Amino acid sequence: MNRENNPGNLRNLADRYSEEGNFDEAIELYLKLIEMNPGDESLTMSLAWAYNDSGKTEKAIESLEGLLEKELRRKVFTGFAFDELVKIYREQENYGRLVDICERAAKAQPDDAALLKTLGDSSLRGGKIERAIEVVEMLTGMEPDSPVPFCDLGNAHIMAGNFDEAEDAYERAVVIEPSEACSFYNRLGAGYHRAGQYERAELIFKKSLAQCPDQPLCHCELGDVFIKMGRLDEARDSYSNAAGIDGSSGGVYCNRMGKALAKEGLHLVAIAAFEEAIAEDPLNPFYYLSLIELCAAEGLDEKAREFYAKAQSLNVFS
Numbered sequence: 567m568n569r570e571n572n573p574g575n576l577r578n579l580a581d582r583y584s585e586e587g588n589f590d591e592a593i594e595l596y597l598k599l600i601e602m603n604p605g606d607e608s609l610t611m612s613l614a615w616a617y618n619d620s621g622k623t624e625k626a627i628e629s630l631e632g633l634l635e636k637e638l639r640r641k642v643f644t645g646f647a648f649d650e651l652v653k654i655y656r657e658q659e660n661y662g663r664l665v666d667i668c669e670r671a672a673k674a675q676p677d678d679a680a681l682l683k684t685l686g687d688s689s690l691r692g693g694k695i696e697r698a699i700e701v702v703e704m705l706t707g708m709e710p711d712s713p714v715p716f717c718d719l720g721n722a723h724i725m726a727g728n729f730d731e732a733e734d735a736y737e738r739a740v741v742i743e744p745s746e747a748c749s750f751y752n753r754l755g756a757g758y759h760r761a762g763q764y765e766r767a768e769l770i771f772k773k774s775l776a777q778c779p780d781q782p783l784c785h786c787e788l789g790d791v792f793i794k795m796g797r798l799d800e801a802r803d804s805y806s807n808a809a810g811i812d813g814s815s816g817g818v819y820c821n822r823m824g825k826a827l828a829k830e831g832l833h834l835v836a837i838a839a840f841e842e843a844i845a846e847d848p849l850n851p852f853y854y855l856s857l858i859e860l861c862a863a864e865g866l867d868e869k870a871r872e873f874y875a876k877a878q879s880l881n882v883f884s
Contacts, residue, residue: 575848577609584612589620607633611646618654629653634667638674643681645659652684657690661692672701677707686718695726712737713746717753724757729766732757748778750788759791768790782808786822792824798835817846822855833860837869839846849884 580595596613603609610629617626632645648671655664661799668685682705685863691696695706699722705715720735736754739749751774758767773780790803809816824839842855847853854877861870877883 581612584616584619587619590615591615593620600611605627607636610834611650614647614650618875623654623724627651631656635672638670643671643678645673645681652688653856655856656691659691660689664688665692665694665697677708679705681714682708683718686722688721689708690725695722698722699726699728708724711742712766713750716742717750721757724754724761724763727761729758729763746795748774748781748784751777752784755784755791757773759787760795764791764794768795772780779803780811782812782819785811786819789823790826793830793832795824800831817843817848817850817853821850821856833864836860837864848876849880851877854882 576599580592580599583589583592583595592617593613596609596616600606600609609837610633614626614633617623619630630647630651634651636648637644647760648667651665651667652664652862655661655667656808665685665688668681668688671681672678672685684699686698686701686705689695689701699719700724702715702723703720706719709715716735716739720732720739723729723732723735732754736750740749743750747791751770754769755770755774755799758764768788768791771784771791774784776785785804785808789801791800792801792804801823805819809819810821822840824836824843827836827839828835837857837860840853840860843850843853844857854873857873858870861873
């Protein structure tokens with residue numbers, strides 16, 4: 567065989583072109599090699615990578631879909647093409663296609679817990695909440711001694727607005743692994759916070775702190791919830807509790823509170839929090855920048871100039 571047409575030499579050349587970013591040349595050689603060796607799936611995978619890296623994503627998907635069909639027909643599911651497609655569809659936020667391939671893979675391998683987990687997560691991302699709940703309930707049956715699927719089930723129920731069911735699922739996780747109870751409650755509280763269920767979040771964070779009071783982050787998250795509810799004195803107390811437990815610079819917690827207040831449009835109160843942060847740590851440039859930005863937004867130009875001058879005198883920005 568001519569040295570130039572030797573498959574091994576061509577493969578090495580194609581791989582080198584791909585590594586160097588010469589994708590058109592690599593693609594041309596991979597296509598030639600596939601024609602010479604139609605059963606070599608590694609060539610098709612390399613072709614798909616070259617297509618994707620060159621921006622020809624649909625061509626990459628076309629190649630990977632062909633490989634996926636072969637993977638789904640096998641008793642042993644390798645999932646190489648499946649994993650690549652999941653990655654591409656997540657990057658594209660193309661949840662319709664993502665759920666479709668996950669459904670196909672789960673149908674072909676119904677006992678594969680990892681595939682079901684990907685299907686459940688993809689269904690949540692794609693807004694198919696009831697399907698996600700159904701899938702995660704299957705996982706709880708497959709892994710009854712693991713708290714993870716019960717936490718996932720709780721999260722899915724939160725998204726569906728089934729709050730009692732969410733708490734039941736998390737309580738099941740606590741029963742399975744009681745040493746992680748506070749961690750589970752914090753996850754549940756954070757889920758309620760994201761869902762705008764602030765009263766429920768408050769109760770759950772307080773439940774966590776009743777069992778594990780020395781949790782600075784949980785105190786902060788409770789403080790964030792209080793800010794959402796307009797209970798600013800209680801928010802300040804929560805952040806103070808966090809700072810007292812941590813023992814590090816209180817500026818960190820004043821800064822976090824300031825950012826949470828600013829996010830809610832409470833600029834004047836946030837400015838006061840950033841002033842406290844600067845008092846705790848006068849050499850942190852980020853505290854000054856946050857304060858000056860808010861002062862400018864509120865038309866407090868004199869205060870902005872005052873703190874800029876203070877920062878300059880301390881060489882904070884150097």
